[in-house]
Amino acid sequence: MLSATLIYGLSGLGLFVVGLYGALRPESLLARVLAVNVSSAGVFLMLVALAYRGNDQLPDPLPHALVLTGLVVAISATALALVLERRLREWGDD
Amino acid sequence: MIESIGWGLVFVGIGFIAAGSVGLVRLPDLYCRLHALTKADNLGLGCICSGLALLFGQWIIAIKLLLIWLLVLLTSAAVAHFIARHVLDKERRK
């Protein structure tokens, strides 16, 4: 029996692995920031899939709250990474 | 009766959106694609929204759906314009 938790959990696991592998490749920094974001989306997906309790029951709100803070932290970390990347490039040009 | 009309509208909307997506893949250049995407999708979303409003049968939900549709109309028209103008400028400069 395929449950939604299992389907989305496995998808999240796959995204985590793919993103992690992409982040370790020697591509440009922007591509690696993207890969880290994909990886974090995978972790979020696993957490929310574990919180799901079927169509007829309320989900567990605790992982939802964790993922909500995670989303905001992920975008602020991305923003900081992009600013640092720009600064690095400017230093490289000088 | 109303319920079946609602479902019919939703499926007609899905058909329009599917046609728009086929256009996005099949049409030759960017302007045709934008045309297919914005026109078919706006009409499709309108059908889906009115269908859902009929299915729910509440005024407040109907008004919310109408607002959503109007907002998407506004932004998708504007975005299509920006994309087309950007590409046109680029081609002229060549």
Place this chain on the structure above:
Amino acid sequence: MNMLLWNLFDCVLALLALVLGWRVVSSHDLKRAVVLFIAFGLLMSLIWARLAAPDLALAEAAIGAGLTGALLLSALRQQPASSESPVRSLMDVYGSLVLVLVLGGVMAWALFAAPGMVQGSSSNNPIYLQLEQSGVSNPVTAVLLNFRAYDTLLEIAVLFCVAIGVLAFGRERQHVMPAGPLLGVLMRVLVPLLVVMSSYLLWVGAHAPGGAFQAGAVLAAAGILLHLGGMPTLGMPGPLNLRWLLIAGLACFLLVGLATMLNGASFLTYPQAWTSVLILLIETGAVLSIAATLVLAYRGGGAPLDQPQGEGSHEERL
């Protein structure tokens, strides 16, 4: 039959997310990768809605698809044309593969060992049992600002650190050319609407999907739209006021925490009668800080505090 349809739908959605994620990572063209990532964010938003997490769907649509997309696209504009990636030794390739597989294995073990895999009932979930005492009826907001307020406090602190980092390292980008009259019309319609929607999300977060994070992201979108439209000074605070906004969230949180301690309770244990008011106060501060931080990050940095003001040029003021 019904269950089978749901499973089919779930499989399509989960597989699409996986394929899209793979395409983002494997794409050699950065522009393509960024656009695919925006689509990926929208798809994630759909998945949150499917998994009964409307708060997350709202936040992802505003943050993951909207703001991250804006940030990445503006970073893309300044990327160097293309640089071939350096050749790696086989050691490197195998090393990273082994690391990925080990971490993936640990995650898989965690997925199957986690208590959620045993489908527990949510009727005896302590969060729902104590929801009435939390001052709000949206369980996610209750967790964020009452049951686990410490986490949120630290998260706001992380956001503050990011703001400091951007202020320290970033330099304000020159804004691009105004995109023509249509953007002006769009701005005139959308910016007031976004501000209203942000306040609505903040207020409604107490009893329905919404809350400080979504509201902050929507408000930030309004600021970014103004910046895109070539009006970076319109409605934007000056450098000093911006700094006040940046600390608003953390300050509200800490002051409320201290006040509860002075009242005799422990840190961030609200008195019963005041719970809703205090939560709304903290959330309002958080909205201002989140929006200010995200707009600041989009602009790529701020003007320094001691810069002379009012010299006629718009660029000098934030």
